[in-house]
Amino acid sequence: MQEPVVSDTRTANRELLDFVFSWPKWFFAVGGALNGLLVAAVAVVILMLMFGLQFLGYSHPVYWGFLIVNFVFWIGVSHAGIMVSAILRLTQAEWRRPVTRAAEVLTIFSLLTAVQFPLIHSGRPWRTMYWTFPYDWNRGAWPNPRSPLVWDPSAIFTYLTSTILFVYVALLPDLALARDRAPNRISRAIYGVLALGFRGTTRQWRIQAIAGLLLSAIILPIFVSVHSIVSWDFAVTTVPGWHNTVFAPYFVIGAVHSGVSAVVTVMIVMRYAFGLKRFIKRDHIDSLARLLIVVATVWLFFFMLDLFFGLYGTEPAEVDTWQRRLVEPPWVVIAITFIICAYVIPVPMWLFRGVRRSFFWMFVTTILVNVGMWLERYMVVVPALERKSGLTFTYGDYAPSLSEFILVAASFALVILGFLTFAKLLPIMPAADIKEGQILADRIKVGRANVPAAMRE
Amino acid sequence: MIHPEAAGLHLALRPPYRPQALKVSPRHAGAAALAVLGALGVVTYVVKLVTAWGDRAAWAYPTVALMFVLSTATAAPLVAYASRMAKGYWALPVRRIAALYAVPSLLSFVLLIPIMAALPPLEGRSNLWFGFSGGAPFLTDALALSILLLTGLALLWFSAVPDVAGPPSRVRAMPPLRRWLHLNWAGTQKQWKLLRAANLTLGAFYLMGYVYVHMLLSTDLGQSLLPGWRSGIFPAYNALTGIQAGIATILITLALVRKFSPEAGRFIGDEQASALGKILLATVLMWFYFFWSDFLLMWYARLPGEVAAMQTTVAITYVLPFLLALFLMLLIPFVLLIFNRVRQSLTLVAGVSVFIVAGLVFDRIRFYVAPMANPEPFGHVMHELPAPYWPNALDVLFLVGMIGLMFAVYLYAAARVPILNGWEMRQGSMLRKERTFMRARVLVLGKPD
Numbered sequence: 001m002q003e004p005v006v007s008d009t010r011t012a013n014r015e016l017l018d019f020v021f022s023w024p025k026w027f028f029a030v031g032g033a034l035n036g037l038l039v040a041a042v043a044v045v046i047l048m049l050m051f052g053l054q055f056l057g058y059s060h061p062v063y064w065g066f067l068i069v070n071f072v073f074w075i076g077v078s079h080a081g082i083m084v085s086a087i088l089r090l091t092q093a094e095w096r097r098p099v100t101r102a103a104e105v106l107t108i109f110s111l112l113t114a115v116q117f118p119l120i121h122s123g124r125p126w127r128t129m130y131w132t133f134p135y136d137w138n139r140g141a142w143p144n145p146r147s148p149l150v151w152d153p154s155a156i157f158t159y160l161t162s163t164i165l166f167v168y169v170a171l172l173p174d175l176a177l178a179r180d181r182a183p184n185r186i187s188r189a190i191y192g193v194l195a196l197g198f199r200g201t202t203r204q205w206r207i208q209a210i211a212g213l214l215l216s217a218i219i220l221p222i223f224v225s226v227h228s229i230v231s232w233d234f235a236v237t238t239v240p241g242w243h244n245t246v247f248a249p250y251f252v253i254g255a256v257h258s259g260v261s262a263v264v265t266v267m268i269v270m271r272y273a274f275g276l277k278r279f280i281k282r283d284h285i286d287s288l289a290r291l292l293i294v295v296a297t298v299w300l301f302f303f304m305l306d307l308f309f310g311l312y313g314t315e316p317a318e319v320d321t322w323q324r325r326l327v328e329p330p331w332v333v334i335a336i337t338f339i340i341c342a343y344v345i346p347v348p349m350w351l352f353r354g355v356r357r358s359f360f361w362m363f364v365t366t367i368l369v370n371v372g373m374w375l376e377r378y379m380v381v382v383p384a385l386e387r388k389s390g391l392t393f394t395y396g397d398y399a400p401s402l403s404e405f406i407l408v409a410a411s412f413a414l415v416i417l418g419f420l421t422f423a424k425l426l427p428i429m430p431a432a433d434i435k436e437g438q439i440l441a442d443r444i445k446v447g448r449a450n451v452p453a454a455m456r457e
Numbered sequence: 458m459i460h461p462e463a464a465g466l467h468l469a470l471r472p473p474y475r476p477q478a479l480k481v482s483p484r485h486a487g488a489a490a491l492a493v494l495g496a497l498g499v500v501t502y503v504v505k506l507v508t509a510w511g512d513r514a515a516w517a518y519p520t521v522a523l524m525f526v527l528s529t530a531t532a533a534p535l536v537a538y539a540s541r542m543a544k545g546y547w548a549l550p551v552r553r554i555a556a557l558y559a560v561p562s563l564l565s566f567v568l569l570i571p572i573m574a575a576l577p578p579l580e581g582r583s584n585l586w587f588g589f590s591g592g593a594p595f596l597t598d599a600l601a602l603s604i605l606l607l608t609g610l611a612l613l614w615f616s617a618v619p620d621v622a623g624p625p626s627r628v629r630a631m632p633p634l635r636r637w638l639h640l641n642w643a644g645t646q647k648q649w650k651l652l653r654a655a656n657l658t659l660g661a662f663y664l665m666g667y668v669y670v671h672m673l674l675s676t677d678l679g680q681s682l683l684p685g686w687r688s689g690i691f692p693a694y695n696a697l698t699g700i701q702a703g704i705a706t707i708l709i710t711l712a713l714v715r716k717f718s719p720e721a722g723r724f725i726g727d728e729q730a731s732a733l734g735k736i737l738l739a740t741v742l743m744w745f746y747f748f749w750s751d752f753l754l755m756w757y758a759r760l761p762g763e764v765a766a767m768q769t770t771v772a773i774t775y776v777l778p779f780l781l782a783l784f785l786m787l788l789i790p791f792v793l794l795i796f797n798r799v800r801q802s803l804t805l806v807a808g809v810s811v812f813i814v815a816g817l818v819f820d821r822i823r824f825y826v827a828p829m830a831n832p833e834p835f836g837h838v839m840h841e842l843p844a845p846y847w848p849n850a851l852d853v854l855f856l857v858g859m860i861g862l863m864f865a866v867y868l869y870a871a872a873r874v875p876i877l878n879g880w881e882m883r884q885g886s887m888l889r890k891e892r893t894f895m896r897a898r899v900l901v902l903g904k905p906d
Contacts, residue, residue: 221742236754245691246689246690247754301693309689312583312585312680312689444890444903451905453901455901456899456901
């Protein structure tokens, strides 16, 4: 599990910085296509601002549709970075090294994408100022601190700030490396400013390592709080199907499930797109798949708790909502699809070593997980809202509009574009961390076997 | 880099461990005290059986004892399993000490039977069985618990066979049943593979069983007897605090083994304290997270049934046990465990563990005495809060006696099975070596696939 990349420092530096200093043709084609999607999304948002939320198809009783589902989904994916990076760093898992940067960057762009959706969904984004910031001292218009509309931005911006700090501290040695190998003076100057004078002295390394560890520990409670608070947007209400005390850990573990799956998908794409075959090995996706087996099973347990304790009180409205989710079309199809995609297909497959070590199958199964997890959020959000009033059992219908599909596609485009831009400007794999791994690598001879080993940090 | 000694280098350097059981002298004050407490537990159990069969309120504090055993003895073997899965080499000297708790966990079954007999019918109250008539909850809970306990014993046995079997000639000379029990152990490659697979499979099964049993019992003996209490996180909270208390119990045991058994104690050091201390700190933080997730929703939604349940278990009726649990399981451990110096000292971290185990008793009191002693368990909302049910002398003796009996049974088991996992420690020492890096002596750990 700790098989290191064996190459000299010069070769490793060149390979890891290759994409930063080169301009492959596909980059422009992909970038162009993604930008096209973003332009379409901007047009949709402008039309929505002109005609109101009804342009997106929202009307009584369902006011939360694809936009909020997307918000929850991307917040979930953003949990990948911290799960993979902070926790694995604290537990000294050697295989984390090539994985961490991509996961952290995914966190940043997922978060930035996620925050767009409540803003769009507010219908009048500029008015969110009233709800979240105490901006108007003269008229005494204060935000309501008991409202999740205040909790959400607080948690998300704290998470975003700390994640950027976390990534930046880890980036410092690589920024210095880019500065030293930059092909022209302008980029050398920019990387030089960003590197904050990092020269690799013993003291700088020590401070950088301690800062990384401290941030790992500090960021964990924030990581847990973010998706908990998102879950409480739903659970603090008394809407049947949402008010369940298990929602917070259920959302967090679901986020980790989809986030780590997204990291695997991204790693596999990076392996081929950025020419990192020597760095992203079968061992890495194998380890992530083992982690995913545990995470997915815990997620399933929390889902069952949500289901059982939804039905437990035999309250008619609660039972009715679950019946709608699990029995009535079209929700039954979505329910079956999500459970099959998120658990029934991938987890039994991951039990086989051959699947865990196959890039193709891991790519397919992790995509399936995220399809399933997106549908799960859809199933949580919409059916609970379809009931027309607290006193009746009549339902409104909700069908997603084309505009919503465009916004969903654009959200993927935004994350991918952000990721690509980052990879173009900065090393997407932590060169310093990987080289440290090579230094710490060793072997132990047991009988005839030569076992990979590592020095204990 | 941390100091090589603290990193567990001693496992590679010290003379190998020869598997042997704990030497327990009946004249030792601690052993004698445990024997007396154990006897007290048996006597009070018999007295309860004779005088209070079917009286639900009288079995409220025995339910606390049951949930205590389920949260300490039944949770402890999980550490052995989880560390094996995660290849945590620091845990090599801990695994048998943890797995041995499968023996005293059998007490939970003995406690469950009379408690189940005192439960009211399911009709008319919230429950997890949704009309299932296959003997629920009596047979189903008893069946689930017995499967969990048998799995725990099997896990202990499979991991102990290489240590207790001895050389193949000895195994061949055994009577057929005993030989079968020893898996005809000859140490062949096939047998080692089987052993590894059995340990991993049974471990996974045990973990799932542990969570499932907690879900069943926390609902059938807790939530479902207090109308209006509907909390999906409560079973998970129970399982989590069980793991917290299980780790604390192991740490206390490690400290005692190191003090009273020089042969085994030389393998138990600060490395184990540090690793378990970190996990303990994580569980302490999760205690708060799970509690807060529960509390916030009930407080925010203000549904009458949930508010009444919260007032009963947190705010009014059992506020004293709640505060004690809060201090002993969260505040005191958190304040102490954030210091590296505390986590890296076995004595200090075991001291913190005593608080946690004591806090668990109060935590279980607030959650299980109220429902078991609730005279009106039917309906969907509590119309008035139940009066507090404080323990009488027999209840206190029962609780103390049962906890003593649990540790007495553990001591008995430890005196018969080698207290450390000899074969795993030998394997682990082969995968460790000492090396000079720059000017420091460091530990190198091998991790085969």
